[in-house]
Amino acid sequence: MSKAKVIFDTDAGTDDAWALITLLRCEEKYNIELKAITVVSGNTNVKHGCQNILLILKTMNRLDIPVYAGAADSLLFHSYFKHGHYHGMDGLKDVFRPEEKPSLDLVQKKHAIEGLRALIEENPNEITIFAVGPLTNIALLYKMYPEISTKIKNLYIMGGNHQGIGNSSRTAEFNFHFDPESARIVLDESKCSVLILPWEPCLKACFATPHKEWRFKVLNSINNEIIEFMDKIEIDVQFRKSFCPCDAYLVCCFIFPKMIKKVSEFNVNIELSGEFTRGQMVLDHKLLMKPNATIIEEFDVEMFKKILLWVCGHEIDI
Amino acid sequence: MSKAKVIFDTDAGTDDAWALITLLRCEEKYNIELKAITVVSGNTNVKHGCQNILLILKTMNRLDIPVYAGAADSLLFHSYFKHGHYHGMDGLKDVFRPEEKPSLDLVQKKHAIEGLRALIEENPNEITIFAVGPLTNIALLYKMYPEISTKIKNLYIMGGNHQGIGNSSRTAEFNFHFDPESARIVLDESKCSVLILPWEPCLKACFATPHKEWRFKVLNSINNEIIEFMDKIEIDVQFRKSFCPCDAYLVCCFIFPKMIKKVSEFNVNIELSGEFTRGQMVLDHKLLMKPNATIIEEFDVEMFKKILLWVCGHEIDI
Amino acid sequence: MSKAKVIFDTDAGTDDAWALITLLRCEEKYNIELKAITVVSGNTNVKHGCQNILLILKTMNRLDIPVYAGAADSLLFHSYFKHGHYHGMDGLKDVFRPEEKPSLDLVQKKHAIEGLRALIEENPNEITIFAVGPLTNIALLYKMYPEISTKIKNLYIMGGNHQGIGNSSRTAEFNFHFDPESARIVLDESKCSVLILPWEPCLKACFATPHKEWRFKVLNSINNEIIEFMDKIEIDVQFRKSFCPCDAYLVCCFIFPKMIKKVSEFNVNIELSGEFTRGQMVLDHKLLMKPNATIIEEFDVEMFKKILLWVCGHEIDI
Amino acid sequence: MSKAKVIFDTDAGTDDAWALITLLRCEEKYNIELKAITVVSGNTNVKHGCQNILLILKTMNRLDIPVYAGAADSLLFHSYFKHGHYHGMDGLKDVFRPEEKPSLDLVQKKHAIEGLRALIEENPNEITIFAVGPLTNIALLYKMYPEISTKIKNLYIMGGNHQGIGNSSRTAEFNFHFDPESARIVLDESKCSVLILPWEPCLKACFATPHKEWRFKVLNSINNEIIEFMDKIEIDVQFRKSFCPCDAYLVCCFIFPKMIKKVSEFNVNIELSGEFTRGQMVLDHKLLMKPNATIIEEFDVEMFKKILLWVCGHEIDI
Numbered sequence A, B, C, D: 001m002s003k004a005k006v007i008f009d010t011d012a013g014t015d016d017a018w019a020l021i022t023l024l025r026c027e028e029k030y031n032i033e034l035k036a037i038t039v040v041s042g043n044t045n046v047k048h049g050c051q052n053i054l055l056i057l058k059t060m061n062r063l064d065i066p067v068y069a070g071a072a073d074s075l076l077f078h079s080y081f082k083h084g085h086y087h088g089m090d091g092l093k094d095v096f097r098p099e100e101k102p103s104l105d106l107v108q109k110k111h112a113i114e115g116l117r118a119l120i121e122e123n124p125n126e127i128t129i130f131a132v133g134p135l136t137n138i139a140l141l142y143k144m145y146p147e148i149s150t151k152i153k154n155l156y157i158m159g160g161n162h163q164g165i166g167n168s169s170r171t172a173e174f175n176f177h178f179d180p181e182s183a184r185i186v187l188d189e190s191k192c193s194v195l196i197l198p199w200e201p202c203l204k205a206c207f208a209t210p211h212k213e214w215r216f217k218v219l220n221s222i223n224n225e226i227i228e229f230m231d232k233i234e235i236d237v238q239f240r241k242s243f244c245p246c247d248a249y250l251v252c253c254f255i256f257p258k259m260i261k262k263v264s265e266f267n268v269n270i271e272l273s274g275e276f277t278r279g280q281m282v283l284d285h286k287l288l289m290k291p292n293a294t295i296i297e298e299f300d301v302e303m304f305k306k307i308l309l310w311v312c313g314h315e316i317d318i
């Protein structure tokens, strides 16, 4: 059976790290081939993002996977963002010394957009892209090569919201709020199948169980380099109310489709010009237009926890 | 015990009719005094609205209640509305012959805004206003007399939404969408307590039970002038999927507070300038601002049905 | 010959003072009857505005003219304005002691909107309104009484711009920028003739000649109570580059139509939602719609100077 | 003396043709080197645009100049545009038979953005770009390679407006209106010198003299392949009121700087979200920000006419 070919497009925050580690751990057993990682500005800038990804790959002994640098900023500049420093100055909580970080020379010379294009052209209708940061890279890819999305198999997006609940502004989720124009372009122009995991089911999962306690007690009851690495970069999660590995939820929904409990299909778009609603994902509740996306409304948190235990090395059946 | 003094501000559609009939039926038993009815443009124009209200009052033998004509249109003119004719040309399904309708001479000479002002000044901190149409009258009242809202006891609003689900556009509810600027003014400038019944819990109620079947089988198992009147103006409900007496839900939540199952407090505002989201109610999900409204998230549909049975003359304990 | 009946709707700044003094001085000789003054929020708040107007009337011995208080704020509240204090806290440079100011008891009890309505109804098709502040009063009048503008003879507006040159923001003039929604309502719904003096010809006039020097040398070469009063409230003009009595330009264009050098007719509207352009007057340059306003593009500054000399008591032929 | 290296970024309409022919005719005498032509969507789609450019190059015997295909559409899709067909379906009035048109195989294989990047990197601080169509190519170049504009010598833009006069909407000029987001990006992020020829001085030039009569009488009093070619594609100009070779005005302002009569420096930006003003160029009239562009306010039409006569082969001193 042929492998599922995937590309991981990421802004290299801590939940991106969980997602990437999950992908790498599952590659062999679940017949996946991670073809490349493309980095985009968001949680941190694109240079730090590349470094963080290389650091994860080094930890996982997988520096063989090609890493490409992508868009250095959102399409439009907005005064309300100057790179989220939500995850520290370097997007990984600033816990690594410069000498611990792999050299940026390991980053591919080609631009991420050219890298994406080449891989898609070489593997037509075979590639699934995980877009777990702002959608700038995907939008630029579409604007440079308008027909390319006909050759993408699936686009899995973590971003947006379906009930107007925001985490970056009143009504907008971070990834879409950081670059609303790119989100608009991707939702308007994708000719491939698009699946979206919005913020609300993630939010519900984070608070459904004492998720944070589980993270540090149950998950940490084993010790290895994954736990050690994630403990370092999630040091502040101990002082917060929740543990929210959104990007990893999405990756698990792909590898273990049973984890998805409820989906709906809608025509969705992005508000660009609202005073309060810029960046909000807007659903065609009146059902006047053809659906362009499948929305994950609910997923199985207990199953996710089992997967993550296995990813971290616990002996457990998923 | 003193009576609860109320004013009914309405755009005179069929659910407004249910709400008004409920108020009139409950007045004596539940210690309510309906001081006046003010009419606003919305479901129909203000002239037809006045006529419809007079028709209901005539049916209920209550032409003693003063009726005032208010705003003839939303603050700003918008091409997408030219009076909703959702409830027929006259807002009551066009089922009455002209000669059946009471004369417009019965309408007060004073403008509704002056009528509201006088009643509030005469009964400071005693009046509850039900605003069950677009908020144009209330907004004009505030702009004419900026301190008046300090003398209103409660403002009960049917309108807006709290999860971005629209019935008039993708993301906006009719009453707020018809005049977003007025909704903004009222939410920004009310100095009295504000309670909002948004669209989502109404939507849920309408589909929770086979509401429409209940309307025509159970509710209609008695015969009197209320049933006869409402059957006339709800003739088309028989051919629709749901029965949605939103304005009556709100009135019942006031008279029978136990009917309210879940509320939340939020700072809410109205989006004015979005391409898709104009008229959407926006909640401060990040909890950065002081709440300015209480939102009814859920109410007891079974209790509502009992109330409506009693209102229609069934012998039943509420 | 019957007199021209006028109402002066004002936000009571220093150029409003020049305009009002000009009107009062010209009343007899040029067959004008000032029926009332209505005050609106803008350069200062409405309470200070009323006081300032009473002060001018007292100086001119004309406390017989009725003064009405109007809208206390723009339709929508905007964070970027909290009453322009461009003309001092009281709109007249704070140069008068409280005891010098006439009592607010002299203000009419009726709201300005009701006052305007009554005067227009009593003098149908005879009244010219000068609107030389934000258009809130006129907008509220139209929304309360939709048919009233059919009975106004002329509406003369100082406000807006026709080449995108702003004085309050990049592209908006103060009077329109202070309350764009009211400007929209007035331009959309006026059924009477509308004449607009926008900012650009005023700007040009202010810099066409060493206007400021003329103000303090030539105009001040006579001494009387007008000069004394205006010197007090224009004390800071001495330190500025220009002298810009915009509202008086408009009044003179009415009394001396020859002063108008160039007009054009356009369909004009107001931008409400632009990031940069909120409040900008927008002309239908593609000429797709019927004109709704006459725009004064150029006027004779030399003639204006002669008029002002005469107004101030110089013996000069206009 | 070294040659001025230029790139011509064009949407291949008829005024683009005049501009390109002028550049080619002036190359040798005025020491210019046209390095490449990049085509963008606008007056016609990018495929027709390339074909049109090849046709001009064939006519001028200059198929040696590399032609690159660029962006196929504006960044965001807007319902009000589906490629301007102002200049016919193929942007050149549909007057050439398919067999007359050179093969698209002559178009470079590299994307225009990669072509632009390579040429700029190879000639740092030496290249002047003429952007005479929508700014999509330049915007994509900046977003792909954020530092590239530090190596551009000059950016000459035909587009936008400085007095709010529109030709594509009430207040917007076609090139900026077709892709306002790209115009925003270019004006926000250019680190090189930017010169803009807006619509208003062009409009004035077109009507300053009986320009159209001059075009067909004086200019056509000679006969050669340039006149023959331009007559074909400007066949409809005969039936219009004006002759408006805007893009050629800009190119001439570059080659003959004396043609420029008045410039001003402003901080300029683009309105994106206005109801009426989307795409309008907005000047910082309050002079609060550092200028980012030089605007040509007026140029010498008589000098332009001499230049065009010479370009067309008339014996005349410029």
Ligand SMILES: [Ca+2]
Residues within 6 Å of the ligand: A010, A011, A012, A013, A015, A016, A043, A132, A133, A247
């Ligand atoms: Ca991420």
Ligand SMILES: [Ca+2]
Residues within 6 Å of the ligand: B010, B011, B012, B013, B015, B016, B043, B132, B133, B247
């Ligand atoms: Ca209603």
Ligand SMILES: [Ca+2]
Residues within 6 Å of the ligand: C010, C011, C012, C013, C015, C016, C043, C132, C133, C247
């Ligand atoms: Ca004024």
Ligand SMILES: [Ca+2]
Residues within 6 Å of the ligand: D010, D011, D012, D013, D015, D016, D043, D132, D133, D247
């Ligand atoms: Ca062009």
